[in-house]
Amino acid sequence: MKKVILFLVLSLITTGVFAQKNKAEVLYFKAQLPCCQATACNSLEQEVKLIIEKNFTKGEISFKQVALGDAGNKVLVDKYSAKSQTVVIVNTKKKTNNSVDVSDIVRRYARTDDKAVFEKELVAKIKESLS
Numbered sequence: 001m002k003k004v005i006l007f008l009v010l011s012l013i014t015t016g017v018f019a020q021k022n023k024a025e026v027l028y029f030k031a032q033l034p035c036c037q038a039t040a041c042n043s044l045e046q047e048v049k050l051i052i053e054k055n056f057t058k059g060e061i062s063f064k065q066v067a068l069g070d071a072g073n074k075v076l077v078d079k080y081s082a083k084s085q086t087v088v089i090v091n092t093k094k095k096t097n098n099s100v101d102v103s104d105i106v107r108r109y110a111r112t113d114d115k116a117v118f119e120k121e122l123v124a125k126i127k128e129s130l131s
Contacts, residue, residue, distance in 0.1 A: 024061050024091040024129055026052055029077065031068045031084035041085060044110060048087060048122070055123045085110070091129040100129050
């Protein structure tokens with residue numbers, strides 16, 4: 001009986017049931033902005049979200065909008081010194097959180113409007129955080 005239980009446990013471990021996958025979350029910090037600024041911010045948020053959906057599987061990367069004005073998000077806002085359009089990749093590896101601020105890539109895209117370069121750089125940063 002002990003051999004059967006040991007075999008089942010080893011089987012589950014090797015098939016990945018107990019294996020912890022690296023998961024990443026992309027946090028998009030957003031403020032309540034006046035009309036014209038809100039349109040640009042919403043558009044940028046959609047671009048980031050679409051790039052994630054296009055290049056990664058659903059369980060691999062998650063996207064989360066974080067409202068700067070929401071009191072429940074104060075800890076996150078303070079932790080990442082976030083302002084409007086701050087984008088942070090948070091990766092959990094073996095119960096350790098690592099983060100990379102990619103806001104510079106987002107700001108550069110907002111200035112140049114070069115979607116191909118933006119997608120390439122953002123995807124590279126996310127993949128780098130997963131490895």
